[in-house]
Amino acid sequence: MFDKQTYISRRKALAEKMKSEGGIIVFLGNVDAPAQYSNNPYKWRQDSTWLYFFGIDEPRYAAVLDIDSGTETIYADDADIDDVIWNGPTPSVAEYAATTGISRTASYRDLEMAVGMAQCSGRKVHTIPPTRYYNKIRLSQLSIWEPSVPLVKAIISMRLVKTPEEIAAIDAACDLGREMHVRARKGIRPGRIEQEIVGEMESVALSKGWGVSFSTILTQHGEVFHCHDHSAAIESGRLLVIDAGVESNCHYASDFTRTYPTGGKFTPRQKDIYDIVCDCNNAAFEMIRPGISYREVHLAISRLMLERLSCLGLVRGNVDDMLSQGVAGLFMPHGLGHNMGLDVHDMEDYGEDLVGYDDDQKRSPLLGLGSLRMARRLVPGNVITDEPGIYFIPALIAKWKEEGKCSEFINFSALESYRDFGGIRLEDDVLVTEDGARRLGSRRLPIESREVELAMEADLAGN
Amino acid sequence: MFDKQTYISRRKALAEKMKSEGGIIVFLGNVDAPAQYSNNPYKWRQDSTWLYFFGIDEPRYAAVLDIDSGTETIYADDADIDDVIWNGPTPSVAEYAATTGISRTASYRDLEMAVGMAQCSGRKVHTIPPTRYYNKIRLSQLSIWEPSVPLVKAIISMRLVKTPEEIAAIDAACDLGREMHVRARKGIRPGRIEQEIVGEMESVALSKGWGVSFSTILTQHGEVFHCHDHSAAIESGRLLVIDAGVESNCHYASDFTRTYPTGGKFTPRQKDIYDIVCDCNNAAFEMIRPGISYREVHLAISRLMLERLSCLGLVRGNVDDMLSQGVAGLFMPHGLGHNMGLDVHDMEDYGEDLVGYDDDQKRSPLLGLGSLRMARRLVPGNVITDEPGIYFIPALIAKWKEEGKCSEFINFSALESYRDFGGIRLEDDVLVTEDGARRLGSRRLPIESREVELAMEADLAGN
Numbered sequence: 001m002f003d004k005q006t007y008i009s010r011r012k013a014l015a016e017k018m019k020s021e022g023g024i025i026v027f028l029g030n031v032d033a034p035a036q037y038s039n040n041p042y043k044w045r046q047d048s049t050w051l052y053f054f055g056i057d058e059p060r061y062a063a064v065l066d067i068d069s070g071t072e073t074i075y076a077d078d079a080d081i082d083d084v085i086w087n088g089p090t091p092s093v094a095e096y097a098a099t100t101g102i103s104r105t106a107s108y109r110d111l112e113m114a115v116g117m118a119q120c121s122g123r124k125v126h127t128i129p130p131t132r133y134y135n136k137i138r139l140s141q142l143s144i145w146e147p148s149v150p151l152v153k154a155i156i157s158m159r160l161v162k163t164p165e166e167i168a169a170i171d172a173a174c175d176l177g178r179e180m181h182v183r184a185r186k187g188i189r190p191g192r193i194e195q196e197i198v199g200e201m202e203s204v205a206l207s208k209g210w211g212v213s214f215s216t217i218l219t220q221h222g223e224v225f226h227c228h229d230h231s232a233a234i235e236s237g238r239l240l241v242i243d244a245g246v247e248s249n250c251h252y253a254s255d256f257t258r259t260y261p262t263g264g265k266f267t268p269r270q271k272d273i274y275d276i277v278c279d280c281n282n283a284a285f286e287m288i289r290p291g292i293s294y295r296e297v298h299l300a301i302s303r304l305m306l307e308r309l310s311c312l313g314l315v316r317g318n319v320d321d322m323l324s325q326g327v328a329g330l331f332m333p334h335g336l337g338h339n340m341g342l343d344v345h346d347m348e349d350y351g352e353d354l355v356g357y358d359d360d361q362k363r364s365p366l367l368g369l370g371s372l373r374m375a376r377r378l379v380p381g382n383v384i385t386d387e388p389g390i391y392f393i394p395a396l397i398a399k400w401k402e403e404g405k406c407s408e409f410i411n412f413s414a415l416e417s418y419r420d421f422g423g424i425r426l427e428d429d430v431l432v433t434e435d436g437a438r439r440l441g442s443r444r445l446p447i448e449s450r451e452v453e454l455a456m457e458a459d460l461a462g463n
Numbered sequence: 464m465f466d467k468q469t470y471i472s473r474r475k476a477l478a479e480k481m482k483s484e485g486g487i488i489v490f491l492g493n494v495d496a497p498a499q500y501s502n503n504p505y506k507w508r509q510d511s512t513w514l515y516f517f518g519i520d521e522p523r524y525a526a527v528l529d530i531d532s533g534t535e536t537i538y539a540d541d542a543d544i545d546d547v548i549w550n551g552p553t554p555s556v557a558e559y560a561a562t563t564g565i566s567r568t569a570s571y572r573d574l575e576m577a578v579g580m581a582q583c584s585g586r587k588v589h590t591i592p593p594t595r596y597y598n599k600i601r602l603s604q605l606s607i608w609e610p611s612v613p614l615v616k617a618i619i620s621m622r623l624v625k626t627p628e629e630i631a632a633i634d635a636a637c638d639l640g641r642e643m644h645v646r647a648r649k650g651i652r653p654g655r656i657e658q659e660i661v662g663e664m665e666s667v668a669l670s671k672g673w674g675v676s677f678s679t680i681l682t683q684h685g686e687v688f689h690c691h692d693h694s695a696a697i698e699s700g701r702l703l704v705i706d707a708g709v710e711s712n713c714h715y716a717s718d719f720t721r722t723y724p725t726g727g728k729f730t731p732r733q734k735d736i737y738d739i740v741c742d743c744n745n746a747a748f749e750m751i752r753p754g755i756s757y758r759e760v761h762l763a764i765s766r767l768m769l770e771r772l773s774c775l776g777l778v779r780g781n782v783d784d785m786l787s788q789g790v791a792g793l794f795m796p797h798g799l800g801h802n803m804g805l806d807v808h809d810m811e812d813y814g815e816d817l818v819g820y821d822d823d824q825k826r827s828p829l830l831g832l833g834s835l836r837m838a839r840r841l842v843p844g845n846v847i848t849d850e851p852g853i854y855f856i857p858a859l860i861a862k863w864k865e866e867g868k869c870s871e872f873i874n875f876s877a878l879e880s881y882r883d884f885g886g887i888r889l890e891d892d893v894l895v896t897e898d899g900a901r902r903l904g905s906r907r908l909p910i911e912s913r914e915v916e917l918a919m920e921a922d923l924a925g926n
Contacts, residue, residue, distance in 0.1 A: 033496050033497075033498075033595075033596075034496075034594050034595050034596070034812075035496075035505070035508050036508065036511060036594070036676075036677075036805075036806045037511075037806050037810075037811040037812040038594055038811070038812055039808070039811060040677050040806065040807060040808065041678070042496065042498070042505040043505075043678055044678075045498050045499065048499060048500075081858065081862060084856075084859075085687075085688065085796055085856055085859055086688045086689050087688075087689050087690070088687030088690050088692075089858060131497050131499070131500050132496075132497050132596070133496075133497075133595070133596035133600060134596045136596075136600065137596060137599065137600065195669075195671070196670045196671070198669060198670070199666045199667065199669035199670025199671065200666055202665075202669050203662045203663055203665060203666030203669070204662065205662070206658075206661060206662035206665050206666070207658060207659045207660075207662025208659070208662070213499075214499075214503050215504070215506055215507075221551060224548075224549075224550065224551035225548065225549045225550075226549050226550050227550070227551050228507070229551075231712075249694075333548055342499075343499045343500050343503065344499065344503060345500065345502070345503065347500075348500040348501070348502060348503070349497075349500040349501055393547075393548055395544065395547045395552060396548055399544060
């Protein structure tokens with residue numbers, strides 16, 4: 001939790017932005033989410049928007065900000081003796097409220113009355129879209145049926161630009177994320193079960209942070225983006241994609257991807273594709289600066305990728321035509337990157353287009369570009385991922401071939417021999433600075449193909 | 464997943480038990496539970512009842528069993544091309560259904576129609592109480608407002624008695640749980656942060672199992688039962704309670720508790736209390752056999768505890784009177800144990816009294832005994848925990864003292880010096896056999912005070 005002045009200033013800035021709207025803003029913190037049964041919840045995780053404006057990391061909290069009068073009220077209940085026995089003594093609601101600079105408190109159930117009174121007197125009631133199913137139920141109990149677009153836009157405008165204390169928190173998360181990736185890399189040996197490596201690496205996240213910022217992707221089927229099956233044994237000669245991040249104890253995320261040759265050395269064919277992805281990652285980073293839109297960067301990287309795939313004979317023809325027809329989407333059906341902060345895809349539940357697109361930008365229907373989560377013109381303080389990838393997805397290739405889609409550009413017969421190749425993705429986290437960009441974390445994970453092989457050689461030697 | 468015959472037999476047995484009720488039974492599997500935002504879920508965990516009757520470990524599945532006609536239908540949707548790109552190729556619904564011995568399948572949304580038709584024709588629609596918030600919403604969409612007590616009772620009667628394949632699965636979970644505890648014990652050193660040890664031990668659960676079966680309790684404040692704050696440094700001379708379990712890859716739980724002297728040696732005072740708890744654990748195990756009720760065992764252990772605390776001068780007077788007045792609850796405000804299986808508190812959401820109490824048993828209002836989750840007369844196949852504890856809870860002692868509660872029995876002034884003692888709990892998992900009991904897992908974790916000290920000595924020596 002930051003200093004209480006941080007939260008006071010954020011709420012003040014938000015109220016200022018919402019002044020012309022008027023009314024009240026209702027914030028719902030999370031409650032525990034049942035895993036096996038109601039009283040056996042998943043690890044406690046507070047709502048990110050709540051963390052941003054209040055910082056109180058406890059379940060069953062809510063708040064109302066009255067835009068017109070400026071009053072702020074926390075709704076929560078003090079622990080009773082049973083809570084003390086089972087969960088230990090905790091600060092009172094008033095004490096927690098004081099840590100975020102609020103003096104008015106009321107019972108959690110009083111929220112109904114506060115919202116009801118505002119509704120009865122015809123005032124606007126603003127909320128963000130609920131993330132958790134419990135909060136969906138809670139909002140319907142409060143008769144709040146629609147999120148407030150002005151509120152969502154106001155919060156996006158704030159959270160998209162990270163403050164120095166947030167950047168420090170993300171740097172720390174990235175350092176821990178790097179440590180987790182190094183631990184994973186050291187565990188790669190043919191014959192081991194993927195799950196064993198996942199458990200080892202996640203212990204870094206759990207020992208020093210909240211845990212992983214999303215379910216770890218560790219797979220020899222890199223062509224499957226969100227592969228969470230870790231039952232396979234590591235086979236020699238394959239590529240292992242590790243896309244994983246930590247969430248720090250103060251709940252900021254990291255998100256890195258590296259792709260390793262399972263035996264420590266790339267085959268020439270693997271190296272050819274790997275180097276394209278690596279060059280795309282570096283080229284994107286070089287382009288990142290205030291003023292450029294991330295859509296432009298995505299397109300430039302798609303162009304570079306197609307040019308290089310053309311040299312390998314996998315595509316052919318005019319690159320401009322290929323770009324406009326969406327050929328790049330066959331190889332990289334996802335976007336170049338997303339915003340990152342308290343959420344690994346920051347604010348995703350606010351609506352991807354509201355978060356990632358300027359008012360004058362429209363989302364493309366093309367595969368790949370259409371999945372771009374962050375297209376905006378960059379401003380200093382943006383924190384984004386740079387994660388190009390090349391994949392050979394048998395089902396997708398078969399579909400395009402069957403449909404004759406872009407067949408003038410794609411060398412389907414050459415692609416045949418890539419059927420078992422898998423996929424490669426390389427991802428760094430990047431801060432947009434006043435005059436360019438900086439990779440987050442104090443050291444970059446090895447990424448150049450030669451550098452990766454040397455690191456794996458050193459791992460094997462036990463260094 | 465077990466052989467499909469297992470699931471066919473279980474459903475057949477259930478339909479038989481429900482024959483006189485008639486109508487249909489609706490089963491809802493889980494969907495993903497959002498953590499940070501909707502598309503960043505917590506680690507996937509299927510509903511336990513669904514696992515028991517169907518075994519299909521995939522989200523967004525439902526089923527209807529028609530008790531009268533015997534037809535069984537799975538409701539779920541096949542993956543589309545986007546799913547294949549993002550999540551990889553998966554078996555079809557028909558293929559999954561075949562693994563559980565069902566041939567009729569329909570779309571997930573068709574469930575509405577199936578339930579609606581049964582309701583329109585006045586047939587009974589049976590469900591269990593929903594655990595997850597999403598399934599609460601889903602049941603209200605289906606206009607199912609009340610769980611079915613006959614259904615719940617029928618399932619309890621089945622799940623309370625573990626079959627040989629379940630017992631083998633629990634034994635394996637216990638072996639892994641033991642390995643996790645040993646890893647934790649080896650990490651105990653004054654100066655280390657508790658969270659570091661938690662991360663190390665949980666890597667065992669993640670590397671070889673689904674993960675932990677509940678949020679790990681690892682605390683020098685053993686008097687707080689569910690202490691999940693791990694930010695403290697290990698201090699010499701304290702007691703560290705570790706209450707933790709794994710959930711195996713086939714989703715059966717283990718649940719062990721050990722209490723360690725942080726410096727490797729118990730103080731004489733710690734040893735006095737520790738040995739009482741250890742003797743209570745052993746005495747409970749000796750009593751466990753078919754026919755005895757676990758309520759009787761709880762009471763016998765409470766008696767033993769009071770007798771021993773009386774020798775230490777912490778209580779005084781007639782033990783029968785103390786028992787009936789609930790004096791034991793001051794020291795052990797929880798029950799002796801609970802059922803364990805697919806859930807660590809097995810079936811808890813069915814209702815604790817339905818699960819843990821025979822029809823002729825009534826729950827006590829006393830502190831401690833009133834928290835007993837398993838009171839039933841034991842039968843072979845029951846899997847229960849044996850987890851006595853002694854705690855010195857400052858807030859609770861202060862409350863009783865202030866209220867003068869049981870003041871004729873309790874030596875409040877002697878308790879003063881135990882204010883910083885903390886608490887001790889020792890827990891094993893036990894199977895009720897034909898002629899007695901067997902501790903689950905192939906080896907018991909060291910538990911006798913001398914044995915624990917020797918193990919910690921060996922840990923320090925690096926053995």
